[in-house]
Amino acid sequence: MLKLESVSVYYDKREVLKSLSFQVRPGEIVTLIGANGAGKTTTLMTISGLVKLRSGKIIFDNKDISNMSDYKIVQQGIVHVPEGRHIFPQLTVFENLQMGAFLRKDKKQIKQDLDYALSLFPILAERKSQQGGTLSGGEQQMLAIARGLMASPKLLLLDEPSLGLAPKVVDIIFDVILKIHDEGTTILLVEQNAQRALSIANYGYVIEVGKIILTDSGTNLLQNPQVKEAYLGS
Amino acid sequence: MLAQQIINGLTVGSVYALIALGYTMVYGILQLINFAHGEIYMLGAYLAIIFVVSLKFSLPIAGLLPLVFLFAMFFTGCYGFTIEKFAYKPLRNAPRLSALITAVGVSIFLQNYVMLTQGAKDKVFSHLISEQINAYFSNFFSKFIPSDGSRLYICGAQIYSLQLVIIITSIILMVLLNLFVTHTKIGKAMRATAQDLKMAHLVGIKVDTVISTTFIIGSILGAAAGVMVAMYYGRVWYYIGYLAGVKAFTAAVLGGIGNIYGAMFGGLILGLTESLAAGLIPGASEWKDVFAFIILILILIFRPQGIFGERIGEKF
Ligand SMILES: Nc1ncnc2c1ncn2[C@@H]1O[C@H](COP(=O)(O)OP(=O)(O)OP(=O)(O)O)[C@@H](O)[C@H]1O
Ligand SMILES: [Mg+2]
Numbered sequence: 001m002l003k004l005e006s007v008s009v010y011y012d013k014r015e016v017l018k019s020l021s022f023q024v025r026p027g028e029i030v031t032l033i034g035a036n037g038a039g040k041t042t043t044l045m046t047i048s049g050l051v052k053l054r055s056g057k058i059i060f061d062n063k064d065i066s067n068m069s070d071y072k073i074v075q076q077g078i079v080h081v082p083e084g085r086h087i088f089p090q091l092t093v094f095e096n097l098q099m100g101a102f103l104r105k106d107k108k109q110i111k112q113d114l115d116y117a118l119s120l121f122p123i124l125a126e127r128k129s130q131q132g133g134t135l136s137g138g139e140q141q142m143l144a145i146a147r148g149l150m151a152s153p154k155l156l157l158l159d160e161p162s163l164g165l166a167p168k169v170v171d172i173i174f175d176v177i178l179k180i181h182d183e184g185t186t187i188l189l190v191e192q193n194a195q196r197a198l199s200i201a202n203y204g205y206v207i208e209v210g211k212i213i214l215t216d217s218g219t220n221l222l223q224n225p226q227v228k229e230a231y232l233g234s
Numbered sequence: 235m236l237a238q239q240i241i242n243g244l245t246v247g248s249v250y251a252l253i254a255l256g257y258t259m260v261y262g263i264l265q266l267i268n269f270a271h272g273e274i275y276m277l278g279a280y281l282a283i284i285f286v287v288s289l290k291f292s293l294p295i296a297g298l299l300p301l302v303f304l305f306a307m308f309f310t311g312c313y314g315f316t317i318e319k320f321a322y323k324p325l326r327n328a329p330r331l332s333a334l335i336t337a338v339g340v341s342i343f344l345q346n347y348v349m350l351t352q353g354a355k356d357k358v359f360s361h362l363i364s365e366q367i368n369a370y371f372s373n374f375f376s377k378f379i380p381s382d383g384s385r386l387y388i389c390g391a392q393i394y395s396l397q398l399v400i401i402i403t404s405i406i407l408m409v410l411l412n413l414f415v416t417h418t419k420i421g422k423a424m425r426a427t428a429q430d431l432k433m434a435h436l437v438g439i440k441v442d443t444v445i446s447t448t449f450i451i452g453s454i455l456g457a458a459a460g461v462m463v464a465m466y467y468g469r470v471w472y473y474i475g476y477l478a479g480v481k482a483f484t485a486a487v488l489g490g491i492g493n494i495y496g497a498m499f500g501g502l503i504l505g506l507t508e509s510l511a512a513g514l515i516p517g518a519s520e521w522k523d524v525f526a527f528i529i530l531i532l533i534l535i536f537r538p539q540g541i542f543g544e545r546i547g548e549k550f
Binding site: 048049050066071074075079080082086087088089091095098099100102103147151234 | 419422423425426429430432433434435437438439440
């Protein structure tokens with residue numbers, strides 16, 4: 001479904017992704033784990049077209065999207081829920097959700113997706129006319145994911161969705177990720193919480209300073225001594 | 235006396251407000267102070283006079299006025315669109331100072347462009363037209379407001395009907411703008427883009443289109459202000475954009491730059507302050523322009539974020 005082939009990305013003169021290759025197959029949950037500054041966010045930003053690649057290729061559904069403009073990539077079905085939530089602070093919860101469906105015209109289907117998103121996070125329905133910026137951190141993360149769903153993604157890119165959240169909210173978020181996946185959406189998940197991420201992922205990639213250094217199934221990576229030592233704190 | 239100053243203040247204030255909106259909307263999205271925006275207003279005023287002069291007296295006022303507005307707004311909108319595409323867009327990723335200096339350059343360019351093509355002297359249209367327009371509206375308003383044929387009397391103030399037209403038209407345009415940004419898809423996308431540019435890209439908003447729209451709308455509002463001032467004074471000059479631009483910029487900063495409601499209130503407050511100070515402080519009418527700068531300095535010292543500006547990141 002998604003394939004990165006030797007992708008290199010530079011910020012100014014510094015190579016941040018060094019000939020990175022990996023793939024996501026349809027219907028999978030794939031996780032990308034790695035230390036701070038390894039290049040996880042950059043990888044997602046490159047996929048969604050906000051950061052341009054210097055060389056290599058990104059293929060999505062047999063189409064080369066490497067040089068596509070960002071909104072066309074969204075139209076292809078790749079939807080990015082960024083690190084730090086990025087809620088529109090002075091739009092209401094409802095308007096934030098509307099913005100998620102910005103490129104769509106199928107009114108009926110949008111309404112259905114809205115109902116679905118609100119059923120996953122009932123609290124958002126109660127907060128519908130509240131300004132996004134006044135939501136709690138957990139609610140903002142829920143809104144960020146719900147807004148992503150409003151674009152009707154085939155592939156959902158989630159960057160650190162559990163960052164800074166209370167354990168209970170983290171549970172809710174991971175539950176929802178599984179539900180979204182069950183509904184048929186493919187997921188590429190970037191997480192600090194490697195334990196949680198690997199335990200729900202079909203497949204995992206470990207990234208270190210811009211390179212994939214390990215790849216295996218989620219369960220195998222959980223047992224891998226190298227991963228245990230570096231990312232699972234044991 | 236007081237009523238007189240208030241109405242005079244509201245008249246200039248609504249002009250400042252309309253121009254200030256263009257500064258604030260562009261700043262909200264690009265963090266660029268478009269110094270050329272005062273010249274956009276000047277172009278609107280010129281286009282109005284050029285249009286009226288070229289039509290001579292072939293149209294009744296009721297038919298002429300809407301056409302003047304449409305003509306000036308359309309072409310000024312085109313100027314705004316083109317300026318953004320050629321002067322600012324190529325600098326989108328350049329350091330902010332480059333765009334700022336370019337804006338100053340565009341401003342100087344437009345002044346000289348108009349001076350060379352339209353002449354360095356005032357451009358006027360016949361008093362007859364001014365008077366006709368005034369009489370047309372006096373006639374209309376005299377149904378509700380006491381009038382002596384050329385002026386209206388409100389609470390003891392003598393005002394020209396065109397002042398009332400300026401105030402009312404400005405209010406209508408601001409209400410329309412408010413409806414536009416709160417109720418249309420592209421208007422909401424404008425607010426979203428101003429609040430979080432990166433996220434706007436990620437939800438698939440065509441940010442280039444939003445930026446063009448912002449420039450066009452800002453220019454249209456500036457043009458409307460220009461048309462009304464041209465009708466009111468019956469004359470324009472290639473340099474009028476400078477002072478009006480500085481005042482409107484002050485109004486935008488006063489309200490909190492980036493915030494459209496701030497620009498509206500900032501404009502009105504600035505207009506009222508100038509007018510009341512000029513009217514109530516003996517001898518002050520000679521240096522009323524100084525008040526704008528005093529206000530600008532005071533806000534920058536005591537409340538740099540302006541009246542409606544809150545913390546960084548909060549826009550409109
Ligand atoms: N806009 C930028 N300009 C220059 N360097 C950047 C930029 N964004 C990221 N970097 C650098 O690129 C490297 C990779 O950053 P990235 O944000 O992709 O890491 P990450 O794996 O997501 O880290 P974290 O776990 O902390 O979120 C870092 O060294 C970072 O400093
Ligand atoms: Mg990151």
